[in-house]
Amino acid sequence: MTGHAPARGVTDSFPSVAAFVAAERPESPVHLLRPRRLEALARDFVAGFPGDTLYAVKCNAHPLVLWTMHRAGIRHFDVASPMEIARVVECVPDGTMFYHHPAKTPGQIRLAWECGVRFFAVDCVPELEKVAALTDATMRPVVRLAIPKGSGAVYDLSTKFGAVPDVFEATLRRAAQMGLKPAVTFHVGSQCLDPAAFRLGIEMACASLDRTGIAIDWMDVGGGFPAYYRLTQAPPLSAYFEVIAQAHHELTAPRGIRLACEPGRALMAEGGSLLVRINLRKPDAVYLNDGIFGGLTETYWGKDQLSLPFRLLDAQGRLKNGPAGSFAAFGPTCDGNDKLPWPLDLPQDAAEGDYIEFNLIGAYGREMAARYNGMHSDRVAVIDADFAGHQAEEIV
Incomplete structure (x- = not known):
């Protein structure tokens, strides 16, 4: 500390x-x-993932955790509430926040904007237009794609948030029409046991980009990287990094897209x-x-x-x-x-x-x-x- x-x-x-x-x-x-253990895990993730690592604050928002993540080299934070925003502002004021909750109130949007948040997750045109009306042209909408159920995760996170391809593409088009610079995200589900789910998400997102003709520079592959419980049947994290790195090499790097991820459980x-x-x-x-x-x-x-x-x-x-x-x-x-x-x-x-x-x-x-x-x-x-x-x- x-x-x-x-x-x-x-x-x-x-x-x-x-x-x-x-x-x-x-x-x-x-x-x-155990901050010593936590720092070692975070440094391994920063070194192993082929892009930027965000820490998902929702899994543990204790100040010591945020300070330790910062010391390990993490500068990006996935936040989902005013409390989490306030905690990041307090503990790591030089951090970049991504408001990745796709259903926000006007007051939450205003607060986030005042606190320096510029990346806002959306999964439909109405949410996009609501956020845009309360911010300005520097706002970066992060359009969330839904991943099909059965992608190998213990918790499926696409039944509540995330847009099916038609809605996803309509939201991207609307963002471009508004003069905004969209980014893309998806989430394969918490405690994902199959690295191939990440490639599927990248492939689906790139297929939609091809259909819309919209160019982006940022794709967040979400969280879902597993921790290893007593009965966990999952390959090591290095296997996930290898699958994502290969997909990046083939699909996103040629488009000039930088990857990001937002682990919580695997880090913490x-x-x-x-x-x-x-x-x-x-x-x-x-x-x-x-x-x-x-x-x-x-x-x-x-x-x-x-x-x-x-x-x-x-x-x-x-x-x-x-x-x-x-x-x-x-x-x-x-x-x-x-x-x-x-x-x-x-x-x-x-x-x-x-x-x-x-x-x-x-x-x-x-x-x-x-x-x-x-x-x-x-x-x-x-x-x-x-x-x-x-x-x-x-x-x-």
């Missing part, structure tokens, strides 16, 4: 989770951020984990101080596709191993559905007062947490060591 004030809600840094648990034994859930997942406490142990179940209405919300939607790595620590921070049993895991609320979608294989001596650290929560864990039953924790701690199993294993 060199050169910045301490991030809101962050405790002092600790060398390891073991040291944090031993020192504090927290009774509330704690989101653990390994950069954070969630530390929860076992509040009650029963013979075949554990009751945790966080669950699907809190930092584990996304597991409810992702099920086995988002099966999280985890480990058990005792109240002194020591790793617990031994013969395992299968435990149902319940969250703290009064709702009977507050239960993880998969059992936890924990050591049989798991006990009240032990801690479970769930990894790959850096993306969406904090941002999706609700305040149901008043059971919510914003607490964040900084951990220097990586989660065990990654490049520099933590010693406990």
Whole structure:
């Protein structure tokens, strides 16, 4: 955090989770951020992707995350709300923002414009005309193309936003008629398991450009790059970069188009984990101080596709191993559905007062947490060591 004030809600840094648990034994859930790991991931992405990397702020808007992305060389930010715009202005004032929500209110558009946003996503002529009426000729409409369902993603993101080719092309034509300089974007869906989906998007966009005769200089291939959960069946990120680089070489570079992407999960997942406490142990179940209405919300939607790595620590921070049993895991609320979608294989001596650290929560864990039953924790701690199993294993 060199050169910045301490991030809101962050405790002092600790060398390891073991040291944090031993020192504090927290009774509330704690989101653990690993800026060293996050910076390494971001630098790898900046070096590997054949174009510009935007960070999708929606997956984790914590100030420390934005500062770390900036330190790693990221200068472009995908924002989708006034809060995210304000956070980028506050934390990385030299950043370039792309307002990639295609359904905005007039007040949101005015605020974004006043804050320096010049790139606005649209997926239809009415949205284009609304944004244009509230800005000026320097506004860059980023026209969003819908990708066909079944492109290999866990979450399909084209059922809500994105234009089918006819509407996409009509919106491009209208932008050109208005004297604006359009750009193009698409999104293959979150946690995409098939690199070929990115080539499909580039091919579809280029086919539409050919039909309209409109030249562009910027194409954002969206996010969707995967994180690697316990059961994830996906090739390495390098395979995605290779597919995109080849498509760029064949299709977009000859047209003078620069590529961009807007990863969130792939950049952020390994950069954070969630530390929860076992509040009650029963013979075949554990009751945790966080669950699907809190930092584990996304597991409810992702099920086995988002099966999280985890480990058990005792109240002194020591790793617990031994013969395992299968435990149902319940969250703290009064709702009977507050239960993880998969059992936890924990050591049989798991006990009240032990801690479970769930990894790959850096993306969406904090941002999706609700305040149901008043059971919510914003607490964040900084951990220097990586989660065990990654490049520099933590010693406990």
